[in-house]
Amino acid sequence: MSTAIAGPEIERLIQLLARLPGLGPRSARRAALHLIKRREQLLVPLASAMQTAIEKITVCRTCGNIDTQNPCTICADPRRDPSVIVVVADVGDLWALERARVINARYHVLGGTLSPLDGVGPQDLAIEALVTRAHASDVGEVIIALNATVDGQTTAYYITDLIADAGVKVTRLAHGVPVGGELDYLDEGTLSAAIRQRTPF
Ligand code: ZN
Numbered sequence: 316m317s318t319a320i321a322g323p324e325i326e327r328l329i330q331l332l333a334r335l336p337g338l339g340p341r342s343a344r345r346a347a348l349h350l351i352k353r354r355e356q357l358l359v360p361l362a363s364a365m366q367t368a369i370e371k372i373t374v375c376r377t378c379g380n381i382d383t384q385n386p387c388t389i390c391a392d393p394r395r396d397p398s399v400i401v402v403v404a405d406v407g408d409l410w411a412l413e414r415a416r417v418i419n420a421r422y423h424v425l426g427g428t429l430s431p432l433d434g435v436g437p438q439d440l441a442i443e444a445l446v447t448r449a450h451a452s453d454v455g456e457v458i459i460a461l462n463a464t465v466d467g468q469t470t471a472y473y474i475t476d477l478i479a480d481a482g483v484k485v486t487r488l489a490h491g492v493p494v495g496g497e498l499d500y501l502d503e504g505t506l507s508a509a510i511r512q513r514t515p516f
Pocket residue numbers: 375376377378379380386387388389390391
C-alpha cells in the first residue's frame with residue numbers, strides 16, 4: 316500500500332496518470348509533478364485539450380476510426396484509394412500503419428478480434444459493416460492486417476469466408492509480422508515491408 320504524500324486532488328491526478336499505458340505509479344508521480352510545476356505551459360493547455368477532445372471526439376460511422384469529424388479525415392480524403400480497404404483490429408493499428416505511411420487506402424476498424432475465451436463473438440465486432448463495404452462496387456481489395464495471434468488469424472479466416480463471394484481480392488500481411496506480434500509495436504520498416512509484400516489469402 317502506498318501512503319498519500321499529497322492532498323487528495325494531487326493523489327487523484329497521480330492515480331489517473333498511473334492508469335495510462337507505459338506509466339507505473341512511480342512515473343505517474345513524476346509526470347504529475349512535471350505537469351504541476353509547468354502549470355501554465357503544460358497542465359492548463361493539457362486540461363483544455365482533453366476537454367475539447369471529450370466534446371469533439373467521435374467514431375467514424377463508415378470505418379470505425381476515431382476522429383473529430385464524421386466521416387473521419389481518412390474516409391473524407393478524396394486522394395485516398397477507395398478500392399482498397401485495410402482491416403485492422405483497433406484504432407492503434409490504424410495509427411501504426413498511417414505512421415509507417417505505407418498505404419494510401421481506407422480502413423475498417425473491427426473493434427477487436429474474435430475471442431471465444433473472452434466471449435467476443437462476431438456480433439461484438441464491426442464485421443457486418445465490413446461485409447457490406449466489401450460488396451460495394453468500387454472495392455477491389457481487402458487487406459487483412461490483423462495481429463499474428465491465434466485470435467487475429469481466426470478472425471482473418473472468418474472474414475475471408477464471409478467476403479468470398481464479394482469478388483474482391485483478399486490479401487494478408489507478409490510474414491514480416493512475427494507470430495504473436497502486435498502491429499502497434501512493430502517498427503515502421505517492418506510494417507511497411509509487411510504491407511508491400513502482402514500475400515493472397
Ligand atoms: Zn472513416
